Amino acid sequence: xxxxxxxxxxxxxxxxxxxxxxxxxxxxxxxxxxxxxxxxxxxxxxxxxxxxxxxxxxxxxxxxxxxxxxxxxxxxxxxxxxxxxxxxxxxxxxxxxxxxxxxxxxxxxxxxxxxxxxxxxxxxxxxxxxxxxxxxxxxxxxxxxxxxxx
Numbered sequence: 697x698x699x700x701x702x703x704x705x706x707x708x709x710x711x712x713x714x715x716x717x718x719x720x721x722x723x724x725x726x727x728x729x730x731x732x733x734x735x736x737x738x739x740x741x742x743x744x745x746x747x748x749x750x751x752x753x754x755x756x757x758x759x760x761x762x763x764x765x766x767x768x769x770x771x772x773x774x775x776x777x778x779x780x781x782x783x784x785x786x787x788x789x790x791x792x793x794x795x796x797x798x799x800x801x802x803x804x805x806x807x808x809x810x811x812x813x814x815x816x817x818x819x820x821x822x823x824x825x826x827x828x829x830x831x832x833x834x835x836x837x838x839x840x841x842x843x844x845x846x
Contacts, residue, residue, distance in 0.1 A: 717817040720803065723770045723810055725750050725763065737819050739789030755787050766813070773810050775800045783820070795824035 697705070711718050711729070717737045720729035726749060730742040738745075738753050745752065754762050769775045777800040786796040798817040802810050 714816075717798075717819075718814065719750075719817065720812055720814045721750050721766075722812040725766055728812065729814070734817070737788075737794070737817065738786070753786050753788075755785050755793060758784070769800075769802070769813065770810055773802065773804070773808070775802060775813070778802065786817075786819075794819050795821045 711731055714731055715733045715736070717734035718729065718731040719727060719734050721727050726747055727745045728747075730740070730745040734745070735741055740752070750762070750766070751759050777798075779799075781797050781799060783795070783797050786794045788794055796817050797820050798815045801814045801816075803812055803814055804810050
């Protein structure tokens with residue numbers, strides 16, 4: 697196998713086998729790539745999601761805001777989340793909400809036209825729940841430590 701073929705094979709294997717969700721949506725917000733990590737995270741098989749809207753994994757109350765931002769990024773050809781980590785809730789197939797962190801990479805053709813966006817997503821629900829519990833415990837301790845502060 698020559699170097700180019702090996703590199704192409706390796707890139708495919710990295711995306712396919714990643715336990716993080718790797719999703720690519722075209723400029724219309726339709727999913728074109730859904731890896732095994734996305735299957736495990738969201739509960740949908742690739743065949744169920746490819747060609748579908750990202751709306752399926754976005755809580756309903758956030759869809760309009762997401763779609764507006766997505767259109768803006770596609771038109772501008774850049775996203776601040778290429779470097780910054782974005783934390784948002786997501787929606788599993790079973791309806792459960794999960795906490796997600798991800799970065800976005802815009803994929804462009806040879807002429808620099810945006811073809812869509814790829815996201816590498818990690819489920820941080822357990823960490824978010826621990827943080828919320830710690831905040832509650834800290835608030836309870838602080839309210840108990842400062843008698844008469846009410």
